[in-house]
Amino acid sequence: MDPVNQIRLRQRRQYTRRFLRNLAVLLSLLAGLWQRVGAADEQSLEYQVKAAFLLNFAKFTEWPSSAFRSADAPLSICILGDDPFDGVLDQMIRGEAINGRKLAVLQIKRQPRPQTCQVLFMGKTQKDIRRTLADLGSGVLTVGEEESFLREGGMITFVIENRRTRFDVNPAAADSAGLKLSSKLLSVARTVKK
Amino acid sequence: MSTLECVCSGIPVTIGQIHKEQRTRAPKGTSCCLVPVRLLLFVVLPLMLCAAQEQDAAVRNPADLKNLTLEELSQIEVTTPSKAPARAFQTAAAISVITGEDIKRSGATSIPEALRLAPGVEVARIDGNKWSIGIRGFGSRLSRSVLVLIDGRTVYTPLFSGTYWEVQDTLMDDIDRIEVIRGPGGTIWGPNAVNGVINVITKDAHDTQGMLASVGGGNEEQGFANFRYGGGTEDFAYRVYGKAFTRGPESHTDGRNFDDWRAAQTGMRLDWAGRHQDKFTLQGDLYDEEAGESVQATSYTPPFSWIANDNALLSGGNVMARWARPLAEGNDLQVQAYYDRTNRHEPNFGETRNTFDVDFLQRLRLPARQQVSWGLGMRFSPVHDIEVVSGLTFRPNDRTDYLLTGFLQDDIGLVDHRLTLTLGTKVLRTNFADLSLEPSVRLLWTPTGRDTVWAAFTHGVRTPSDAEENFNLSGFLGSASDGTPSFARFNANNAFAPEQLNGYELGYRRLLGRSVYLDIAGFYNHYHDLFDEEIAGSTFLETSPAPAHFLLPAQFRNGLRGATEGGEIAPEWRPTSFWRLRGSYSYLHMNLGKSPGSGDIGTAPIIEGSSPGHQVLVQSAIDIKKTFQFDLTYRYTSALPGQNVPSYSTGDARFSWRRSHVEVSLVGRNLLQPSHFEYGGEPGPMVAIKRSVYAKIAWTQ
Numbered sequence: 001m002d003p004v005n006q007i008r009l010r011q012r013r014q015y016t017r018r019f020l021r022n023l024a025v026l027l028s029l030l031a032g033l034w035q036r037v038g039a040a041d042e043q044s045l046e047y048q049v050k051a052a053f054l055l056n057f058a059k060f061t062e063w064p065s066s067a068f069r070s071a072d073a074p075l076s077i078c079i080l081g082d083d084p085f086d087g088v089l090d091q092m093i094r095g096e097a098i099n100g101r102k103l104a105v106l107q108i109k110r111q112p113r114p115q116t117c118q119v120l121f122m123g124k125t126q127k128d129i130r131r132t133l134a135d136l137g138s139g140v141l142t143v144g145e146e147e148s149f150l151r152e153g154g155m156i157t158f159v160i161e162n163r164r165t166r167f168d169v170n171p172a173a174a175d176s177a178g179l180k181l182s183s184k185l186l187s188v189a190r191t192v193k194k
Numbered sequence: 195m196s197t198l199e200c201v202c203s204g205i206p207v208t209i210g211q212i213h214k215e216q217r218t219r220a221p222k223g224t225s226c227c228l229v230p231v232r233l234l235l236f237v238v239l240p241l242m243l244c245a246a247q248e249q250d251a252a253v254r255n256p257a258d259l260k261n262l263t264l265e266e267l268s269q270i271e272v273t274t275p276s277k278a279p280a281r282a283f284q285t286a287a288a289i290s291v292i293t294g295e296d297i298k299r300s301g302a303t304s305i306p307e308a309l310r311l312a313p314g315v316e317v318a319r320i321d322g323n324k325w326s327i328g329i330r331g332f333g334s335r336l337s338r339s340v341l342v343l344i345d346g347r348t349v350y351t352p353l354f355s356g357t358y359w360e361v362q363d364t365l366m367d368d369i370d371r372i373e374v375i376r377g378p379g380g381t382i383w384g385p386n387a388v389n390g391v392i393n394v395i396t397k398d399a400h401d402t403q404g405m406l407a408s409v410g411g412g413n414e415e416q417g418f419a420n421f422r423y424g425g426g427t428e429d430f431a432y433r434v435y436g437k438a439f440t441r442g443p444e445s446h447t448d449g450r451n452f453d454d455w456r457a458a459q460t461g462m463r464l465d466w467a468g469r470h471q472d473k474f475t476l477q478g479d480l481y482d483e484e485a486g487e488s489v490q491a492t493s494y495t496p497p498f499s500w501i502a503n504d505n506a507l508l509s510g511g512n513v514m515a516r517w518a519r520p521l522a523e524g525n526d527l528q529v530q531a532y533y534d535r536t537n538r539h540e541p542n543f544g545e546t547r548n549t550f551d552v553d554f555l556q557r558l559r560l561p562a563r564q565q566v567s568w569g570l571g572m573r574f575s576p577v578h579d580i581e582v583v584s585g586l587t588f589r590p591n592d593r594t595d596y597l598l599t600g601f602l603q604d605d606i607g608l609v610d611h612r613l614t615l616t617l618g619t620k621v622l623r624t625n626f627a628d629l630s631l632e633p634s635v636r637l638l639w640t641p642t643g644r645d646t647v648w649a650a651f652t653h654g655v656r657t658p659s660d661a662e663e664n665f666n667l668s669g670f671l672g673s674a675s676d677g678t679p680s681f682a683r684f685n686a687n688n689a690f691a692p693e694q695l696n697g698y699e700l701g702y703r704r705l706l707g708r709s710v711y712l713d714i715a716g717f718y719n720h721y722h723d724l725f726d727e728e729i730a731g732s733t734f735l736e737t738s739p740a741p742a743h744f745l746l747p748a749q750f751r752n753g754l755r756g757a758t759e760g761g762e763i764a765p766e767w768r769p770t771s772f773w774r775l776r777g778s779y780s781y782l783h784m785n786l787g788k789s790p791g792s793g794d795i796g797t798a799p800i801i802e803g804s805s806p807g808h809q810v811l812v813q814s815a816i817d818i819k820k821t822f823q824f825d826l827t828y829r830y831t832s833a834l835p836g837q838n839v840p841s842y843s844t845g846d847a848r849f850s851w852r853r854s855h856v857e858v859s860l861v862g863r864n865l866l867q868p869s870h871f872e873y874g875g876e877p878g879p880m881v882a883i884k885r886s887v888y889a890k891i892a893w894t895q
Contacts, residue, residue, distance in 0.1 A: 053264070096260070164269060188265055
């Protein structure tokens with residue numbers, strides 16, 4: 001067997017193991033959930049998953065220190081305009097820290113001032129994305145959820161594919177804003193814009 | 195045509211993108227794909243509810259989500275297929291999507307019955323195995339002005355212009371969705387999409403992994419069995435299926451009970467992802483049916499005229515291959531080819547048809563926010579007609595029908611993706627018609643992410659068919675005192691012109707909060723050169739075909755014109771997470787009349803009187819825990835004076851119970867009365883559609 005196949009096989013075993021572990025968790029949840037009434041609200045599930053992704057994006061991005069106001073300033077995830085997350089994001093960052101920085105969630109109505117936001121999320125209802133992005137200084141990881149977002153100069157955009165949440169990345173845009181996206185992030189992306 | 199074209203165009207862009215996105219594979223080397231396949235194959239499917247429960251887990255516990263890896267997050271299903279309307283949201287056409295889940299919960303066992311769920315579509319069951327279907331008017335047995343596609347394969351036949359609904363079938367569980375576009379769609383979808391397009395799209399083989407088996411029966415659906423098995427890997431997936439059913443006759447006052455129906459069908463689909471994100475699909479079906487019918491038969495020899503109650507023997511099959519390659523963002527190309535064979539042996543005529551079709555499509559993104567699509571297609575369809583009675587003949591008996599098409603469309607983003615102008619045209623030529631154009635102009639305005647306003651002007655063409663140009667249909671009028679029989683005959687008219695439409699449409703959609711979705715569309719359609727029946731001369735003594743008889747010559751001509759207007763309102767509301775309500779009200783007013791010089795003998799009032807002016811549908815779907823589902827549907831259809839059908843209200847109900855691999859459901863259809871009329875259209879007393887009940891048990895692994 002050639003080495004590539006061996007690696008793949010090993011990976012598969014690993015996944016199977018991880019899988020069985022997840023399965024055990026699921027089964028235990030299942031027992032409890034059986035009693036509950038009603039199906040999941042899909043809309044909010046989509047945004048719960050997106051919130052978890054946002055947190056992960058922050059983990060897999062390196063900011064220059066100039067992106068922060070001070071050494072102990074928190075890493076702020078800003079939501080521009082309408083907030084589709086319904087408080088989930090706040091719940092999720094509770095007790096989390098990235099590279100020793102606390103996390104904060106800010107809702108903002110207009111263009112953020114420099115060093116306020118390290119992650120900027122612009123939802124579907126956002127207008128004038130192109131202009132907002134153009135006027136944004138460096139050091140801000142921009143995340144959108146429209147396919148056109150990368151074309152307009154954004155860095156990461158969510159795509160719903162096959163009923164699952166995926167994301168596309170434009171590393172060049174991140175580069176020019178002084179951000180370094182980890183290879184891990186790029187490898188999970190659906191497509192990486194060249 | 196079709197899904198192919200669907201990838202490109204104004205209407206279809208959104209739809210096409212869904213289709214495309216659904217299977218774009220993650221880049222090679224991305225390990226996350228290993229997970230879902232394992233997940234799908236060995237863990238989740240067997241457990242049936244796992245995926246759903248996992249979602250539940252997430253909902254109750256957002257905190258758990260943050261501990262998942264990026265790969266794991268990528269694998270959580272965040273929307274169900276019923277989210278499809280949100281995709282159709284930004285489309286400059288009156289589109290509605292019936293999802294697989296909608297179909298399941300309506301209890302429909304056939305594609306025509308499922309179409310009752312779409313606004314603006316009129317579905318009337320003629321008997322056990324025949325329907326009259328129309329969109330925004332012009333309902334008829336073969337739905338002459340509606341183009342029907344299954345996975346991009348045109349099932350509209352040029353024989354009698356339309357779709358033989360009784361042979362359009364697949365495993366209902368394998369239908370991903372049915373997209374119904376009301377209004378002319380010829381620019382993108384092809385000729386004959388004058389009043390609408392019905393696009394049946396089956397699931398990708400990756401989404402039908404594992405085993406499914408179901409059996410059931412009842413008073414009308416006397417017995418049915420379905421089986422499917424799907425397997426494969428992350429790149430390559432397949433499924434095979436088989437189904438069979440036997441169905442009893444509807445209610446007959448004269449006890450003829452001719453419309454029993456038996457059918458068996460099998461098929462397969464392969465989907466695989468090649469290098470460069472290429473996608474290949476290979477699929478095919480085979481079917482064999484006996485569909486009882488009652489037809490008027492006429493011959494120039496005694497007994498001259500009789501009603502034949504017998505089985506139509508219907509069989510056929512198709513195979514299709516499709517290759518799609520995404521080149522870059524917004525750029526892709528696609529080629530598809532199919533072969534389709536149909537055999538019909540009815541009590542009064544027969545036909546064997548082979549259809550070969552190839553379509554090419556390319557999408558290009560150009561500067562200045564332009565997206566250009568263009569395509570070419572050709573179809574050849576050699577046909578052999580079998581004469582059974584001398585009163586129904588095709589001349590010549592052996593022909594080749596063909597269709598050549600090309601189209602070009604440009605979507606132009608005018609204002610920051612908020613305003614889009616779509617210009618396009620189709621050029622087509624068939625053996626029945628010279629070069630025709632089907633141009634359209636569409637404007638889409640999305641002032642916010644929650645509102646869409648659109649307007650369209652379209653020119654549509656219904657191309658002539660064998661039924662007008664090569665077809666001779668006789669009717670027995672009586673015998674003279676000396677015993678010489680007298681007939682009237684519609685003679686072939688090879689000067690029949692395409693029917694023409696200029697359609698004007700306006701639409702508005704809105705999302706209200708997170709739980710209400712509203713879709714409103716209005717239209718004004720102006721038609722000319724519409725089909726009519728005319729007397730073509732005075733009675734004379736004809737000696738051939740022998741014996742000698744009196745003949746009154748008649749012809750199908752283009753003697754009608756007129757307009758239709760109307761609209762549809764289709765709200766959808768989710769009052770709670772486990773209750774979904776959707777409904778629609780459709781209004782239609784038809785006003786047809788003779789063109790100057792027309793000798794129409796009364797076609798106009800029959801066409802006008804064969805489509806309902808008002809239709810109402812309300813569907814409620816309730817989930818009780820994950821175990822029970824309770825669904826109710828109410829339907830109202832106003833009278834059809836052209837068919838002597840009074841207005842009716844009826845309802846359907848479904849209750850299902852599911853545990854692990856097994857789901858048991860009980861379905862009642864047309865429950866509000868023992869039987870009711872929906873359509874005339876056949877010789878003899880009208881057939882009434884019965885109340886029906888069936889039970890079904892399904893096993894999934």
